[in-house]
Amino acid sequence: MERIDTYPTHSFEGYKLRFGRPSPFGATVVPGGINFSIFSRNATYCVLVLFEKGAKKPFVEIPFRGMFEKVGTREPVWSDFRIGNVWTITVFDIDYESVEYAFRMDGPGGKAQRGAPAYHRFDPTTFLLDPYAKAIGGRDVWGKQPDWSEPYQHRGRIIYDDFDWESSTRPEIPMEDLVIYEMHVRGFTRDPSSGVRHPGTFSAIREKIPYLKSLGVNCVELMPIYEFDEFENSRLNEETGELLMNYWGYSTIGFFAPKAGFAATGKSGDGTMVADELKSLVKELHDNGIEVMLDVVFNHTAEGNEHGSTISFRGIDNSTYYILTPDGYYYNFSGTGNTLNCNNPIVRSMVLDALRYWAAEYHIDGFRFDLAAILGRDQWGAPMANPPLLEALAYDPILGKCKLIAEAWDAGGLYQVGSFPAYGRWAEWNGKYRDGMRKFLKGEPGTVGDIAQRVQGSPDLYLARGTTASINFITCHDGFTLMDLVSYDGKHNEANGENNNDGGNDNDSWNGGAEGPTDNPEIRALRRRQIKNAVTIMMASQGVPMILMGDEFGHSQSGNNNAYCHDTPLSWLDWAQAETNEDLVRFFSNRIAFRHEHPALRRREHPTNRDIVGSGYADISWHGTRAWNADWSPFSRTLAFLLCGKHAVRRGGSDDYIYVAMNTHWEDHEFELPGLPDSRQWRVSANTAMPSPEDCFDPGAEPLAANQSSFLVGARSVVVLVGR
Amino acid sequence: MAFEASLEMTEGGIAKVTLVGELDGSNAADFRTTVEEAASKNCKRLVLMLGGLDYIASAGIRVLVFARQKMGGGVEIFAISPTPQVNETIEMTGMHYSLRVLPEYDAAVVETF
Numbered sequence: 092m093e094r095i096d097t098y099p100t101h102s103f104e105g106y107k108l109r110f111g112r113p114s115p116f117g118a119t120v121v122p123g124g125i126n127f128s129i130f131s132r133n134a135t136y137c138v139l140v141l142f143e144k145g146a147k148k149p150f151v152e153i154p155f156r157g158m159f160e161k162v163g164t165r166e167p168v169w170s171d172f173r174i175g176n177v178w179t180i181t182v183f184d185i186d187y188e189s190v191e192y193a194f195r196m197d198g199p200g201g202k203a204q205r206g207a208p209a210y211h212r213f214d215p216t217t218f219l220l221d222p223y224a225k226a227i228g229g230r231d232v233w234g235k236q237p238d239w240s241e242p243y244q245h246r247g248r249i250i251y252d253d254f255d256w257e258s259s260t261r262p263e264i265p266m267e268d269l270v271i272y273e274m275h276v277r278g279f280t281r282d283p284s285s286g287v288r289h290p291g292t293f294s295a296i297r298e299k300i301p302y303l304k305s306l307g308v309n310c311v312e313l314m315p316i317y318e319f320d321e322f323e324n325s326r327l328n329e330e331t332g333e334l335l336m337n338y339w340g341y342s343t344i345g346f347f348a349p350k351a352g353f354a355a356t357g358k359s360g361d362g363t364m365v366a367d368e369l370k371s372l373v374k375e376l377h378d379n380g381i382e383v384m385l386d387v388v389f390n391h392t393a394e395g396n397e398h399g400s401t402i403s404f405r406g407i408d409n410s411t412y413y414i415l416t417p418d419g420y421y422y423n424f425s426g427t428g429n430t431l432n433c434n435n436p437i438v439r440s441m442v443l444d445a446l447r448y449w450a451a452e453y454h455i456d457g458f459r460f461d462l463a464a465i466l467g468r469d470q471w472g473a474p475m476a477n478p479p480l481l482e483a484l485a486y487d488p489i490l491g492k493c494k495l496i497a498e499a500w501d502a503g504g505l506y507q508v509g510s511f512p513a514y515g516r517w518a519e520w521n522g523k524y525r526d527g528m529r530k531f532l533k534g535e536p537g538t539v540g541d542i543a544q545r546v547q548g549s550p551d552l553y554l555a556r557g558t559t560a561s562i563n564f565i566t567c568h569d570g571f572t573l574m575d576l577v578s579y580d581g582k583h584n585e586a587n588g589e590n591n592n593d594g595g596n597d598n599d600s601w602n603g604g605a606e607g608p609t610d611n612p613e614i615r616a617l618r619r620r621q622i623k624n625a626v627t628i629m630m631a632s633q634g635v636p637m638i639l640m641g642d643e644f645g646h647s648q649s650g651n652n653n654a655y656c657h658d659t660p661l662s663w664l665d666w667a668q669a670e671t672n673e674d675l676v677r678f679f680s681n682r683i684a685f686r687h688e689h690p691a692l693r694r695r696e697h698p699t700n701r702d703i704v705g706s707g708y709a710d711i712s713w714h715g716t717r718a719w720n721a722d723w724s725p726f727s728r729t730l731a732f733l734l735c736g737k738h739a740v741r742r743g744g745s746d747d748y749i750y751v752a753m754n755t756h757w758e759d760h761e762f763e764l765p766g767l768p769d770s771r772q773w774r775v776s777a778n779t780a781m782p783s784p785e786d787c788f789d790p791g792a793e794p795l796a797a798n799q800s801s802f803l804v805g806a807r808s809v810v811v812l813v814g815r
Numbered sequence: 816m817a818f819e820a821s822l823e824m825t826e827g828g829i830a831k832v833t834l835v836g837e838l839d840g841s842n843a844a845d846f847r848t849t850v851e852e853a854a855s856k857n858c859k860r861l862v863l864m865l866g867g868l869d870y871i872a873s874a875g876i877r878v879l880v881f882a883r884q885k886m887g888g889g890v891e892i893f894a895i896s897p898t899p900q901v902n903e904t905i906e907m908t909g910m911h912y913s914l915r916v917l918p919e920y921d922a923a924v925v926e927t928f
């Protein structure tokens with residue numbers, strides 16, 4: 092049966108149409124044509140503008156209100172294709188592949204001058220991008236200079252939403268089992284050393300799936316892939332001549348469209364194909380047991396402040412989409428010019444619609460929310476106790492199995508690590524894990540108490556929420572890479588063209604004795620050891636570990652801790668290092684395999700520090716150079732912990748005993764080993780003081796420790812033993 | 816550029832469809848009709864001769880998916896001598912898992928059951 096309302100009733104300049112359907116918003120392929128639907132509470136007039144793909148001038152502009160002709164009789168008729176605050180129309184006989192669409196809107200307030208505050212920013216001469224556009228043209232090929240004379244820069248496209256997922260299923264990996272790999276889609280393979288056919292694209296990641304599998308990660312977190320403009324605020328570095336771009340892309344143009352410039356198929360100008368390429372990547376990652384998380388930016392948009400440009404939201408309903416001061420200035424809690432009004436019910440619905448769309452149509456497994464504290468601010472910017480958006484996301488039926496991860500702070504001073512409204516769902520990037528671990532690793536005194544919390548999954552922060560609320564990381568895209576963390580005392584951001592004033596100063600980094608590259612073999616060895624120490628502790632910590640791409644082979648950004656603007660080898664992974672630093676890759680993959688092997692490391696609940704199964708051992712016990720006697724004094728730089736394998740209750744109640752000894756002191760220390768029950772013996776899983784390949788051993792092939800009663804832990808080294 | 820899809824059935828039950836021109840949303844329905852015709856003749860193999868196909872849009876990819884579904888698991892689908900551009904599109908959209916791409920027509924492969 093076909094619907095009985097799929098025929099045109101009206102015509103306008105020869106184009107046949109009818110009153111559309113208000114849901115869903117956006118442009119939707121329907122029998123016979125395309126349905127358009129757009130919200131504006133304040134617009135008084137709206138026009139649908141249709142272009143041939145890439146054309147500067149539209150081929151038709153269809154008003155949503157005015158004089159039309161009746162189909163058949165050609166009788167003039169006044170019509171208003173609007174219901175409530177939604178303008179909707181179905182246009183027949185247009186080919187979804189070959190058109191691009193925009194809206195023009197007018198409303199109260201008159202034209203706002205650039206730079207001047209305004210409550211409304213209607214301008215009927217501006218072509219507006221649909222906030223629900225599922226594909227966006229105009230930046231189809233990364234880095235291709237835009238035609239700035241083009242009045243419509245970011246062009247709404249229509250896609251066919253189907254995809255044949257065949258029998259592919261979502262992995263739905265339990266949160267505690269995840270090992271997350273944070274990556275930039277372009278930087279991951281853009282360098283020719285990647286050896287892929289289409290460097291820097293979604294399709295290229297597919298070629299690297301065997302690498303990801305051998306490394307052992309089971310979740311990739313993609314830095315922003317929503318359409319953004321790499322030319323936003325682009326500028327030449329006068330000293331180097333480098334074109335500085337918006338490389339990271341934390342500046343959304345459309346929340347429903349994948350970045351065309353990240354697709355090898357982008358050059359086709361076919362939005363459906365771009366979507367297919369990304370879906371095809373997700374499918375193959377899933378088929379290989381790897382989840383896909385998106386880093387999503389809902390705290391602000393690319394439209395900037397009063398001085399910014401009108402692309403979409405501002406010209407559609409400025410006062411709905413943005414948090415404004417009473418004078419009509421943009422609040423700037425994001426540090427980037429504007430703040431999306433996330434707890435306005437309209438905007439909240441849009442955010443929900445977008446996430447549901449990505450979960451349902453792209454099979455995305457989870458989301459990391461950039462500056463998520465903003466999502467908990469009310470329409471006037473004040474933090475709320477019970478933010479409706481965060482609650483709605485947590486209880487959403489379609490997002491019911493998605494991982495939700497907050498970057499629990501914003502640029503307006505709201506810092507919610509440990510207190511982000513969680514509703515039993517939300518996890519957080521644990522900034523305190525990063526900071527504490529960095530201080531401990533470089534040997535700062537007074538840190539062992541803090542580290543004891545961190546390796547337990549930060550019960551001081553998340554006791555009621557469990558270990559999986561804590562995303563443990565030491566490095567991420569924002570800040571030093573791991574190699575730079577151990578190679579530089581200070582940031583070196585001169586290449587960013589801001590006199591080294593940008594980027595954080597609280598890096599807690601240590602260069603080991605020389606700033607930057609050095610030939611000193613001792614310093615070089617120390618740095619490698621520090622890298623191994625970091626990953627060893629992280630993989631042995633309760634909570635969810637996250638690795639920054641390239642850290643596993645020592646990727647350096649030459650000390651730049653804010654590489655957002657470099658589309659150069661500074662940011663691109665150099666895959667030759669995967670071979671020259673093969674020992675690091677091997678070590679990372681060994682530690683990840685170790686984590687996967689041992690359920691005792693992946694508890695869902697925090698350790699209780701008590702024996703609750705009658706094994707004679709607490710689930711976690713604390714040790715030092717003397718067994719059962721941790722040194723908690725202020726100048727202590729040694730700490731060891733023992734996980735009792737019989738407490739891995741949820742996973743069948745048996746695992747090896749795991750002992751981790753950490754010595755961040757500059758001298759060797761002999762650690763007395765706690766005794767093992769039954770006839771178990773200590774075996775060496777990892778010892779970062781040893782050169783490769785004696786630095787780690789495959790699970791199941793760990794050699795017996797020569798001395799079962801004590802172990803010499805080298806200066807600034809970590810040792811992991813398994814007792815079985 | 817015009818698009819043509821022509822069907823030729825061999826005695827061995829091989830449906831050979833030759834595609835010429837540019838396959839996009841405006842003509843994907845013609846290709847779909849040809850696939851349906853081949854399916855109705857209970858072919859054992861579907862062989863797409865792509866040497867003369869200059870371009871394939873997402874609408875064309877969708878007909879390939881449709882063909883895969885329509886033919887069922889027992890019918891192998893071959894894509895013969897696609898141009899580099901078409902081959903790239905097939906790969907990047909993941910279609911190369913659903914059909915077998917051969918650089919040229921190889922009777923030993925295509926006609927051996």
